[in-house]
Amino acid sequence: MKKKSSKQTEQALKENAHENDLYNFNHARSKLSFERLIEMAEKMGMEKNPLFVCHERAAKATTQINGKEYLNFSTYDYLDINTHPEITEVVTNTAQIFGTSAGASRLVGGERPPHIELEHAIAEFYEVEDCIAYVSGHATNVSTLGYLFSARDAIFYDGLAHNSLVQGARLSGATKYSYAHNDCAALETMLKKHRDKHKRAIIVTEGLFSMDGNIPDLPRIIKLKRKYNCMLMVDEAHSFGVLGKTGRGVREYFGLASTDVDLWMSTLSKCMCGCGGFIAGKHELIEFLKYGSPGFVFSVGMPPVIAAACRKALEIMLREPERVRKLQHITRYFLEYAKGRGLDTGQAQGYAIVPVIVGDSIVTGFLSIALFKRGIYAMPVTFPAVKEGTARLRFFLSAAHKEEHVQQALDAVVEELPKAKASVEQYQREHQNER
Ligand SMILES: Cc1ncc(COP(=O)(O)O)c(C=O)c1O
Incomplete structure (x- = not known):
């Protein structure tokens, strides 16, 4: 077999590097920020990826994940019409x-x-x-x-x-x-x-x-x-x-x-x-x-x-316009209850979507995971989807939600938020040399 000249080897290396660049998505910003959430979730003892969570039936006021029932605040089915x-x-x-x-x-x-x-x-x-x-x-x-x-x-x-x-x-x-x-x-x-x-x-x-x-x-x-x-x-x-x-x-x-x-x-x-x-x-x-x-x-x-x-x-x-009335009632209730418990709901006006603004992206991720462990499914929205410092849990309400659901979820947020802040501080202390 003929030996490759150094020029040929250089060329092959270049092509290789080029090809690697072509297929290298591992350092893309959006992927890294999601990976951070997954890594945190693992460190908090969550066995599964908190993203791409697989729901085993139609997600309504409650949903089923891994055989367990969760209170669900992540569906667009605002009027509770899906599966009619x-x-x-x-x-x-x-x-x-x-x-x-x-x-x-x-x-x-x-x-x-x-x-x-x-x-x-x-x-x-x-x-x-x-x-x-x-x-x-x-x-x-x-x-x-x-x-x-x-x-x-x-x-x-x-x-x-x-x-x-x-x-x-x-x-x-x-x-x-x-x-x-x-x-x-x-x-x-x-x-x-x-x-x-x-x-x-x-x-x-x-x-x-x-x-x-x-x-x-x-x-x-x-x-x-x-x-x-x-x-x-x-x-x-x-x-x-x-x-x-x-x-x-x-x-x-x-x-x-x-x-x-x-x-x-x-x-x-x-x-x-x-x-x-x-x-x-x-x-x-x-x-x-x-x-x-x-x-x-x-x-x-x-x-x-x-x-x-x-x-x-x-x-x-x-x-059935009563569906619209129910949705509007429960969202207003959510907003008032959240405000009453001292949570920051930003500019929400009480229609289907209410954010609970946490500020820090990592604390928001921790909070979402802590709620998940308590059987409440509410997804975090963090930078770059929103401005740095305005990360939030976003609650989607639906005509199927009851006042007890709202109380249960928001009481849990109030309890878990200071714990999430403390966990992040501890996490950062423990992992400060890793990056
Ligand atoms: C304001 C707005 N426009 C458009 C879209 C895209 O719609 P779809 O998810 O149905 O493709 C979305 C999705 O959530 C949205 O929030």
Whole structure:
């Protein structure tokens, strides 16, 4: 066999190193921060990874993990509709006709009656001309913003806008302006300074913010949209089914007209217990998206069973507004009880989502693990998902929760929080030489 020259060896080493770089994800920031949580959990005696926890049945007010029942505060099923027998029935019937797949992009062979019926029902719900349903909520935002806007345009978005909105803005190539969270004065300053530099502009906000559980001043944003000639997109992922007397969202909460907002967006994975997302608005806009938006045109249609399930969930929600009342009652109760026990609930307004702000990311992780050991499942949200120093446990409430559940969970938080702080101090003392 011929011996390799030193040049060849050098080249091979270079290629090897290059290849290693190519596949080396072990030092990625997000992976490392999750690994830290897993490592801490192990040191606290948790046998399993606290992430990717496997639930053995539908997660409602309680859930089952590893054969044990937990009080659950981590479900999007705000209205307690998931597993409703009418949904199971419609899913079974639809599967018998269409199977489980749309089979193709809807544009070219994947269109089925449940898609059309769902979109009609949502357009009617919003009192707008038309609606487009995408196969994923995240893709709805990425594809819509990415497709509608381009380099000459501007996207003004709330500083706490969901990742999918930010990714969509990035993809579009438009100039991005992120204004301080929920700060309309900051938004106006930006609009005054930059709006005229661009051809088209859009303001993007959410109906209920998923990290803080607070609501934007939408009437004021609508005035700004008119004054500065912008479009307006509202992501109702967490406000659809949650806000307003009958769950009609932020529009009902403020008594707005449907036409005040150009793009009503929501996911179907929260109150609608399915998956996917939609944009509702003017027919011309929806047609434009249906014929061009990549996440719709180049992606399979949502499974017909999911479309049928979501339509049924919408019907149940409108027929049983007591679910919305129950959710609003229990969240207000949670908020008041937490405040009464001296916990920091930040800007939460008492609708479905209430954070308990802890501050330090590691203490928050420890607290979540301590609660888990006591049979309470509430997930931590830490940096980089929220600003450093504002890590929190995020509680999702549901119409299925009872006041006793709330008391049990929050009493445990009050007891465990000082212990978690002390454990972290001890942990840091013991492990200070390891990094
Ligand atoms: C505000 C907001 N928009 C969009 C999405 C993405 O939706 P999905 O999870 O249904 O893809 C989420 C997800 O949680 C969200 O919170």
